[in-house]
Structures are given as structure tokens and as C-alpha cells.
Amino acid sequence: MDQIEVPPYFLCPITLEIMKDPVTVSSGITYDRESIEKWLFSRNNSICPVTKQVVSDSELTPNVTVRRLIQSWCVLHASHGVERHPTPKAPISKPQLLKIFNDAKSPQMRMKCLQRLKSIAFENETNKRCMEKAGTAEFLASLIVNITGEESEDLSELTRISDEALSILFHLQLSESGLKSLFKNNGYQFIESLTHIIQRGSYESRAYAVMILKSMFGVADDPTQLTILKPEFFVELVQILKDRNSQKASKSSLKILTIVCPWGRNKIKAVEAGAVSSLIDLLLETSEKRASEMILMVLDFLCQCAEGRAELLKHSAGLAIVSKKILRVSQVASERGVGILYSISKFSATRTVVQEMLQIGAVRKLCIVLQANCGTKTMQRAEAILKLHARSWKSSPCVPIDLLHLYI
Numbered sequence: 345m346d347q348i349e350v351p352p353y354f355l356c357p358i359t360l361e362i363m364k365d366p367v368t369v370s371s372g373i374t375y376d377r378e379s380i381e382k383w384l385f386s387r388n389n390s391i392c393p394v395t396k397q398v399v400s401d402s403e404l405t406p407n408v409t410v411r412r413l414i415q416s417w418c419v420l421h422a423s424h425g426v427e428r429h430p431t432p433k434a435p436i437s438k439p440q441l442l443k444i445f446n447d448a449k450s451p452q453m454r455m456k457c458l459q460r461l462k463s464i465a466f467e468n469e470t471n472k473r474c475m476e477k478a479g480t481a482e483f484l485a486s487l488i489v490n491i492t493g494e495e496s497e498d499l500s501e502l503t504r505i506s507d508e509a510l511s512i513l514f515h516l517q518l519s520e521s522g523l524k525s526l527f528k529n530n531g532y533q534f535i536e537s538l539t540h541i542i543q544r545g546s547y548e549s550r551a552y553a554v555m556i557l558k559s560m561f562g563v564a565d566d567p568t569q570l571t572i573l574k575p576e577f578f579v580e581l582v583q584i585l586k587d588r589n590s591q592k593a594s595k596s597s598l599k600i601l602t603i604v605c606p607w608g609r610n611k612i613k614a615v616e617a618g619a620v621s622s623l624i625d626l627l628l629e630t631s632e633k634r635a636s637e638m639i640l641m642v643l644d645f646l647c648q649c650a651e652g653r654a655e656l657l658k659h660s661a662g663l664a665i666v667s668k669k670i671l672r673v674s675q676v677a678s679e680r681g682v683g684i685l686y687s688i689s690k691f692s693a694t695r696t697v698v699q700e701m702l703q704i705g706a707v708r709k710l711c712i713v714l715q716a717n718c719g720t721k722t723m724q725r726a727e728a729i730l731k732l733h734a735r736s737w738k739s740s741p742c743v744p745i746d747l748l749h750l751y752i
Contacts, residue, residue, distance in 0.1 A: 348424050354414050357394050358383060365432040366411050367404035371397045374407045377432070381469035385517075404470060406432075435470040441478040448487070455501075458508045465512055472515075476522045484513045485530040492537040507549045510541065514552040523563045532572060542580040551593040554584060558596040561603045571608030578610075578617035585622045594626075598638040605645040615646055620655035620662075627665050636673045640666070640680035647687040657688070657697060667706040671716065679722045682713060686725045689732050698736045707737050 356363045356376035363376035371392035375383075383389050384399065392399055411431070418428040441464075448457035461480065464471050475481075491506045518526065526534070538553040545553065564570060581597045588594055601619065604610045620643065627639045643666065646652030656662040663685075670681040685706060688697065701707055713726040730737065 348421055348426070351413075351417065353410065354417065356380075362429075363410070363414060364429045366407040366414070368407045369404060370400040371395045374410055377404060377470065378468070380404065385469045385473065433467070435468070436464050436474050438474070438478040441475060441480060445479075445483050448483075454487070454505050455508065458505065458512065462508065462512050462515075465515055472517065473519075475516060476518055481513060481516060481518055481522055481526050482529055484509045485526060485534045488513075488541075489530065489533045489537045492540050503545075506541065507546060510549055510552045510556070514556055518559070520563050523560050524565065527560045527564060527569070531569060535573070535577070539574070539577045539580060542584070543576070547589055550584065551590045551596075554581070554593050554600070555596045558599045558603075561600055564603075567607050570604045571610065573604060573610060573613070575613045575616060578613045578619065582614075582617045582619050582622050585619075585626055588626075595635065595638070598635065598642065601642045602638055602645075605642055611646055611649045612651055614642075615649065615651045615655055620646055620652055621659050624656070624659045624662050624665060627669065628661055633673055633677075636669060637676045637680070640669060640673075640677050640684065644680045644683040644687075647684045650691070653688055653692040656684070657692060663688070663697075663700055663706060664704045667701075667704055667709050670709050671712060671718070675719055675722075678713065678718050682710070682718075682722050682725045682729075685710070686729055689729045693733065695736075698733050701733075702737060 350362060353374075354362050356366075356379050357373065358375060358379040361376070363374070365377040366374050367377045367380065368374045369380060369392055371394070373392055373394045375393075380393075381404070383393060390399055391397060415428055415431075418426045422428070441461075444457050444460055447453045461475070461484075465475060487509050488506055491502050491509075516522075535557065538557055541553045542550050561570060581600060584590075584593050584597045601614060605614055623639050623643055623646075627636065627643075630636055630639070643652075643656065647656055656666075666681050666684050670678045670685075685701070689701075707730070710726040710729055714723055714730075718726075
């Protein structure tokens, strides 16, 4: 394209490129649809990039006047290599979506309707938001629930339909309010269906299911909603950690455990599912910061019950790897690691355990914690552990002379 002057109001304020589909937000500023959708939805921003005002809603109003001016300008400068942008396709409407939902009531039409929904969702972010507002997530969730409990000779077809619905639901990338609505309206039965998919579904569907659950649990308003989870659910989460087929699925499983373990009997359910040994094995192999933090967080929760502490002590590398991660990952990881040692020291410290802590270097690490800037809570717990077992450790060369006053 030759160097020609472009009117400034033809340029998107975000990318400074000529707009293809100009839309106006509630602050009165016009942007190119693709750019402002990415700003508002993909990056989870809620302010106008130009005015810094809060965007009151996600409605993007097509600026027909600017679009026509741009198209006319493109035609006028065609000889300079400027191509005319075609008139953009209108976003999907609620009546159109409701018709698709209604057509899907016919078993023969379900797959065709799902493929249509998938095509609509992948067109642009605006369609995804329209689909969310029209109740697409609830429709897909109810379809998955019904299919999970449906009996048919053609199980492969039902699985295909369920997998397709799950894929669309995941790619809708629901907003927080959309996730809350999904949890409220489809909660228990939907969780049961997703657990069933994690048990028997394909690799991809299992990953989608656990990532959707992670998103739903992350916005739960009422913690009691998280106490209804069955033991089988924890068994499947642990299995995902063992399989390690998908990094995203593994991280989602860890995140779920950090969310649900503090509530009800979930600690016991997780321990009985074999979570402690699997988490320790994973901690031995990972060097990634966030993963290490989440693993130590879950272990900290699980060690708050006797069963969890017993499983950690049963693992030959349990105490050693927890001690090793302290001061080597992050302040968060150190706090959780010292928290685990505190639970062990206070409630499960047999003579053998106390001696093991000395031999693996845990006592030395606790002394270093007291000399480092690790946060008040972490330092207080480290000091409490050292005082708990003063008689066993005070003659050890691991304890610096200047810290002996702790035992007086």
C-alpha cells in the first residue's frame, strides 16, 4: 500500500490500525470489534482503554456511520492498494440460539445442532457472550447430564455427543457470573456427570471436564456446596495426577484440591484416594514454582488430619522433600512447607520422626528460616517447632550457638 494519510478516527485506539468492524462501547469510544473484544473478554479488563471509565456492560454497538465512511474511503483509495473491508456478519441472536436448542430435542438433530453451536462460538468473542446470555451453558450442561444417564445400544454416538457438548462448553470460556449460574442451576447432577466423564471419557474430554470443574469451584459462593463431593471424585483427581498426560489437567486437579480440601470431610476423602503419596511423588519431580506451591498447599491441608500425617510419614521421601522445598521455591511454598512440619511436630512427632527430621536436615532448615526474612507466621512456626523438641535437638551441631536461647 502506498503511503497515504489515514483519517485518525478510522484507526482503532488499541492497535492503531484501520478498523474492519467499528463498534462503540458504553464510554462512547469506538474500537475495532476484534481488538476491544480481546481487551474486554480475553484479558478480563473492565475499563475503557481510552477514557479509563468502567465499561458498564459488554454490549458492543456497531458504529454503522464510521463503517460506511471507512468503506467509502477504501473504495476511493483503491488505486493506492487499499482493500475494501466487507460488511461484517451480525452476531448471533438469542432467538436463533433458542431455535437451535429446540431443534436439539430431537435425538437425530443433536449432533448437527452441536456442530452449529461450535461453529457460532468459534466465529468471535461477541458470539460467545451472546451464547452465554442466551443460556447455552445451561443447555449444554443439561444435555451432558441427560446423556450420561441415558441408555442406548449406540454408546459411541452418545459419547460423541457428550464430548462435543463438553468441548463447546469449555471453549465458551464463561464469565464468573456465567460459571456461578451454571453451578447454581446444574450443580450436583452436573458434577456427577463430569465425574463420570473423568472416569470413562477420552483423554481430551477428561481434561475438559476437570478444567470446567476447576473454574466452577473457583467461584462457588457457598462452601457447603463443596462438601457433597463423593470419594470417587477424589479418586479420579488423583488418577489424573498419576497419569500426567496433560499439564493443564494436572494443574486444574491441583487447583481443585486446594479449593475443596479445607471443607467437610474432603481431607479424609482425598487421603483415602491416595492423594498424599501421589502429591509427594509429583513434588519430587517438579521444579515449576506454581505447581510446587499448590502441591505444598494441598499437603498442608491434608496434614491437618491424622490420616494425612500418617500417609506423609509413611512415604520414604515425605519429610525430606517437604524440607528441601523450604526456602528454595518461594515465600508461599516456604510457609506451607513449615506448616506441614509444624503439624507433624505438634501431633505426630514420635522419637523416630524427631530423629529423622534431624538426619534429613529439617532442623537445620528451620534454623535458617529464623535467620531469613520468611514472613512472621513462618518464622513463628519454625520457632515453635524448635521449642517443641528442644531436648532432642539442642545438642545438635545443626543448631547455631546464637539460637540456643530459644531453648531456655
